Amino acid sequence: MKINFNLTFYSKKKKKSTLDKFSIMTFNILCSNYASAQTYPYCPSWALNWEYRKEKILDELFKFKTDIICLQEVEADQFEMFFKVKLQRQGYQGVFCPKSRARTMSDPRGVDGSAIFFRESKFFFFQNFNFSRIKVFYFKKNFNFILILFIN
Numbered sequence: 001m002k003i004n005f006n007l008t009f010y011s012k013k014k015k016k017s018t019l020d021k022f023s024i025m026t027f028n029i030l031c032s033n034y035a036s037a038q039t040y041p042y043c044p045s046w047a048l049n050w051e052y053r054k055e056k057i058l059d060e061l062f063k064f065k066t067d068i069i070c071l072q073e074v075e076a077d078q079f080e081m082f083f084k085v086k087l088q089r090q091g092y093q094g095v096f097c098p099k100s101r102a103r104t105m106s107d108p109r110g111v112d113g114s115a116i117f118f119r120e121s122k123f124f125f126f127q128n129f130n131f132s133r134i135k136v137f138y139f140k141k142n143f144n145f146i147l148i149l150f151i152n
Contacts, residue, residue: 022122025066029057031073031112054078058086069117079115092117 035048046052061069069092074083079096087094098113 022067023064024068024070025061025064026070026072027057027061028072029053029074029078031075032078033075033112034073050078054082058083061087062090067119067122071115071117073112074115075112079113083115083117087117091119091121093120094118 030048030053032050035050035053037043037045037048040048069087071083074096076096076098079094084094084096094115094117096113096115098111
């Protein structure tokens, strides 16, 4: 899903002014741990295989040429060894946040989480708020983090 935004602000004189336009895409890539024939019996096993899916997912991400890409169900290894490398070559910087259960596991690399990538030519990273370590009552239980970016 791709969403286009147009940032607008009002000055003290109540004049409307457009700052910039940007687009956001969100994509659930289906964690390999969840991509099984038991969960998806109607899907051929070759289509659930990560080696088959990863390039198809990347093609889909690049097709829309969005400024911000939000990914769900990304494994830590997939982020570090695949998405981060491939998207950096296209001018994106990324941040990964595993699900909170990673803290309780002996090997947290297998835990999936969320990743946000943004075009470095358009934004610069300011701060990442990870809510997995604090109680947040007004968000859903699986809410991971907020990324604050400034427009270049």
